Amino acid sequence: MSNYNLSHLNQLEAEAIFILRETAAQFENPGLLFSAGKDSIVMAHLARKAFYPARIPFPLVHVDTGHNFPETIAFRDAYAEKIGARLFVGLVQDSIDKGTAVEETGANASRNKLQTVTLLETIEEQQYDAVLGGGRRDEEKARAKERFFSHRNDFGEWDPKNQRPELWNLFNGRKQSGEHFRVFPLSNFTEMDVWMYMHREGIELPSLYYAHERETVTRNGVILSVSEFVQPREGETVEVKKIRFRTMGDATITGAVESSADTMEQIIEEVAAARQTERGNRADDKRSETAMEDRKKEGYF
Amino acid sequence: MDLLRFTTAGSVDDGKSTLIGRLLYDSKSIFEDQLEAIEESSRKKGDENVNLALLTDGLKAEREQGITIDVAYRYFATPKRKFIIADTPGHIQYTRNMVTGASTANLAIILIDARKGVIEQTKRHSFIANLLSIKHVVVAVNKMDLVDYDQGVYDEIVKDYQSFVSRLDNLVDITPIPISALNGDNVVEKSKKMSWFEGSSLLYHLENVYVGGDENHVQARFPVQWVIRPQSDKFHDFRGFAGRVAGGVFRPGDDVTVLPSGFSSRVKEVFQDGEEMEEAFAPQSITITLEDEIDISRGDMLVKANNPPKQSQNLEAMICWFSNQNLNQRAKLIIRHTTRETKAIVQKMSYKVDINTLRKEEDSSSFSLNEIGRISLRTAAPLCYDSYNNNRQTGSFILIDPGTNETVAAGMIV
Numbered sequence A: 001m002s003n004y005n006l007s008h009l010n011q012l013e014a015e016a017i018f019i020l021r022e023t024a025a026q027f028e029n030p031g032l033l034f035s036a037g038k039d040s041i042v043m044a045h046l047a048r049k050a051f052y053p054a055r056i057p058f059p060l061v062h063v064d065t066g067h068n069f070p071e072t073i074a075f076r077d078a079y080a081e082k083i084g085a086r087l088f089v090g091l092v093q094d095s096i097d098k099g100t101a102v103e104e105t106g107a108n109a110s111r112n113k114l115q116t117v118t119l120l121e122t123i124e125e126q127q128y129d130a131v132l133g134g135g136r137r138d139e140e141k142a143r144a145k146e147r148f149f150s151h152r153n154d155f156g157e158w159d160p161k162n163q164r165p166e167l168w169n170l171f172n173g174r175k176q177s178g179e180h181f182r183v184f185p186l187s188n189f190t191e192m193d194v195w196m197y198m199h200r201e202g203i204e205l206p207s208l209y210y211a212h213e214r215e216t217v218t219r220n221g222v223i224l225s226v227s228e229f230v231q232p233r234e235g236e237t238v239e240v241k242k243i244r245f246r247t248m249g250d251a252t253i254t255g256a257v258e259s260s261a262d263t264m265e266q267i268i269e270e271v272a273a274a275r276q277t278e279r280g281n282r283a284d285d286k287r288s289e290t291a292m293e294d295r296k297k298e299g300y301f
Numbered sequence B: 001m002d003l004l005r006f007t008t009a010g011s012v013d014d015g016k017s018t019l020i021g022r023l024l025y026d027s028k029s030i031f032e033d034q035l036e037a038i039e040e041s042s043r044k045k046g047d048e049n050v051n052l053a054l055l056t057d058g059l060k061a062e063r064e065q066g067i068t069i070d071v072a073y074r075y076f077a078t079p080k081r082k083f084i085i086a087d088t089p090g091h092i093q094y095t096r097n098m099v100t101g102a103s104t105a106n107l108a109i110i111l112i113d114a115r116k117g118v119i120e121q122t123k124r125h126s127f128i129a130n131l132l133s134i135k136h137v138v139v140a141v142n143k144m145d146l147v148d149y150d151q152g153v154y155d156e157i158v159k160d161y162q163s164f165v166s167r168l169d170n171l172v173d174i175t176p177i178p179i180s181a182l183n184g185d186n187v188v189e190k191s192k193k194m195s196w197f198e199g200s201s202l203l204y205h206l207e208n209v210y211v212g213g214d215e216n217h218v219q220a221r222f223p224v225q226w227v228i229r230p231q232s233d234k235f236h237d238f239r240g241f242a243g244r245v246a247g248g249v250f251r252p253g254d255d256v257t258v259l260p261s262g263f264s265s266r267v268k269e270v271f272q273d274g275e276e277m278e279e280a281f282a283p284q285s286i287t288i289t290l291e292d293e294i295d296i297s298r299g300d301m302l303v304k305a306n307n308p309p310k311q312s313q314n315l316e317a318m319i320c321w322f323s324n325q326n327l328n329q330r331a332k333l334i335i336r337h338t339t340r341e342t343k344a345i346v347q348k349m350s351y352k353v354d355i356n357t358l359r360k361e362e363d364s365s366s367f368s369l370n371e372i373g374r375i376s377l378r379t380a381a382p383l384c385y386d387s388y389n390n391n392r393q394t395g396s397f398i399l400i401d402p403g404t405n406e407t408v409a410a411g412m413i414v
Helices: A008-026 A038-051 A070-083 A092-098 A114-126 A191-200 A264-273 A290-297 B017-025 B031-047 B060-065 B092-102 B120-131 B151-165 B202-208
Strands: A030-033 A058-063 A087-091 A131-133 A147-150 A178-185 A212-219 A221-224 A238-247 A254-256 B002-008 B072-077 B080-090 B107-113 B137-143 B171-177 B221-228 B240-244 B257-260 B264-272 B286-291 B301-303 B309-322 B333-336 B340-354 B359-361 B372-385 B394-399 B407-413
Touching: A008 A038, A008 A131, A008 A191, A008 B221, A008 B240, A008 B286, A008 B394, A030 A038, A038 A191, A058 A114, A070 A087, A087 A092, A087 A114, A092 A114, A092 A238, A114 A290, A147 B072, A147 B151, A191 A264, A221 A238, A221 A254, B002 B017, B002 B092, B002 B120, B002 B301, B017 B107, B017 B202, B017 B372, B080 B092, B080 B202, B092 B309, B107 B120, B120 B240, B120 B286, B137 B151, B137 B202, B151 B264, B171 B202, B333 B407
Parallel strands: A030 A058, A030 A131, A058 A087, A131 A178, B002 B080, B002 B107, B107 B137, B137 B171
Antiparallel strands: A147 A178, A212 A221, A212 A238, A238 A254, B072 B080, B221 B240, B221 B301, B240 B286, B257 B264, B257 B301, B264 B286, B309 B372, B309 B407, B333 B340, B333 B394, B340 B359, B340 B372, B394 B407
C-alpha cells in the first residue's frame, strides 16, 4: 500500500502548477513578470514544468527601471534564451521620455514608484489580460490579503476591500474588456519554502544572492551598494563589506545584508535564523505603514 | 515535512488574534521588524499592550476599525510541519469569509471563552466547519486563567459542546483542549496549572493530527485543465492532458473513460515535469497521455468505468450566498465546477438554515447576503460530479453573476 502523502514542497508545487495552467486556460494573452529575482526565477521554472514538453505559452515581461544591477540584466537575457521564451522589456526611461512618468527628486528619489506607470503602459500596449507575478503572502501584510487571481479595474487598480472570494480550486478570471488580472502562483510559499524549493530543484541564481565583497554605504540603516546610481553623500563613508542580497530590486533601494553565506545550504541556515523579514531592508516599504497597500492599489506588482 | 491547513474564526475578544500571535511568536515566525512595526502602531494608537491583532489585520480599513474584515493567510512552520492559517472574522456578517477560509482547511480551531461556554457563535462556526466538511476540529476552551483553571468548568463546556455537535455528522475527529492563549497554557507547552488535563498541547496536536486520509484516493477523477501540444519536431505527435488529480490513483495501463463523451482508452504515461511516474494521486498536478487519439478538451474528465461520478444536468446543493443582490427563483447564473463552466438556472429553493439555531426555514423565496440553504439547479450542459462529502473537488462549485462577473455563491453538492 502506497503512502498517499505529499511533502509540503510537493503540495506547494502542485498548487503553483495548477494556477499557472489555469492562467493559460482562462486568459487570452498572459505575461509572466520576470525580473531575474529569485521568485521570478522560481516562477519561470514552475512554468517550464507545467507545460513540458511544450514551451511556456506566454512571454517573460520585465519592467526595467534602468537602475538594475548589470548582473541581473545579464542573467535575465541568458535565462530567457536558455528556456526559449520570448522576452518583452518595458523601460521606465521610455515612460519618462514620453512624459507619463516623472522622475522623483529629493534625497530619497527612486524609480520604484515609476515602475507602476511603465507596468500599466506595458500591459495596455501589449494587451496582456493576466500578469503572473511571484508575490507571496508572507512578504508583507497587504500581500497577506491578496488572492491567487487578483482583479484589476480599467485603471489597473486593486480594491482590497472588495475582492472576489476564492474557494477550493475554483478560480474566477472573468472580466470586462480593459480589466486585467494579477496572478500569484507562489502565494502560499514562504521565503524559506522558496529557498528550500530552489535547493531541491537545483535552481541557478544570479551571483548577487551569494556573499561577495562590494563597496557599500549605509543610509538610514540600510546597506546600499555603491554604483552609478548610488553615490556616497556628504558624511557617508564607503566601506568594503562582504554582503549578499535577500531580494532583488532597484539598485537605489535594495538593501544588502552582511553575510558570508556563499552556498545555498548556508543561505538556508541564515534564512532560518533571520530575525528580520526579507523586505525589512527595502526602503520602498519603509515609506509609511501602509506603503505596500497604497502602491498596490495604484497597480504596483 | 508535510502541510496542515487550518482555519480559525473569531473576533479580537475571543482571543483569536492572541492565539495566532502566540503560535507565530513561539514558533519564531514573527520577525523583529514586524514586531517593531506593530509596537510602533500600538503606541501611536495609544494601546496599553502590544496589539497582536495588528499582525493579521493588514488592511488600512481593518486597522482603522480594529476588526478583521477579510480572510488573511498566515504561515508558520515547526520542524515537523508547515502550517497555513486561514484567519477569518467571526461575526455573522462575515459568514462568506468564514466559508471561504474553511473551503481549503483540513482542520478548524473553534474558540470558546471559558467564561461564556457554548454560545451562538460557537454553533455558527461549528455549523460552517461541518458544512464545508472539515473533518478535524479542535475545541480550544480559552481564557482558562479567568476561571482559575477549573476542571469542572472545562468538563461542563466539553459536555455541552458534544451534545450540540452530535447533530453535525461531518465532524469526525473532535479534540477539546483547555488553554490560555494570553499566558501560553497548553498552547505550545503543556500547562502545569492544568495537570488534570491528560491530552496534549495545541501545537503538539496540530503537529501530529493525521490528515493524510482526507483526500479521496478511491474514486479516480481527473478534470482536464489544459491540452499540451508542443508542435515541435521532437514531440510532433505528443498530446498530453494536463490537470490536477481530484481523486483516486492513475497508473500507466489503467483503463479510463472520458466524460461526458463516454469514449474509452488506456493510460499510456503519467508525467510530472518530463519524469514518468508509476502512479499519481490527489492533489498532484500531472500530465497524462493516452493510447488512443480521442477528442478531449478542457472541462472533460478522465475517470475509471467501475466507479464513475454522477452525470446530470440537475443538481441539489447547499449554497452560501455571497452577494448584496438577493438570489431569486429562476435566476440565471454561470456555474464553475472543476475545470468546466456552463450556465445554470435556479429551479427550486428548498429551505434556508438559521445558522445560529440550525433550524430550517421552509419559507425561502430568496437568499440574501451570507444566507445558507438548499437549492436545485439545472445546468445548460451536463456536469460530472460527486457529493461534496465524498469529494471536495468534484463536489464543489461556485456561481458567477454573468453581469458583474462577481463570484456570488459557493455550492456543495448534496
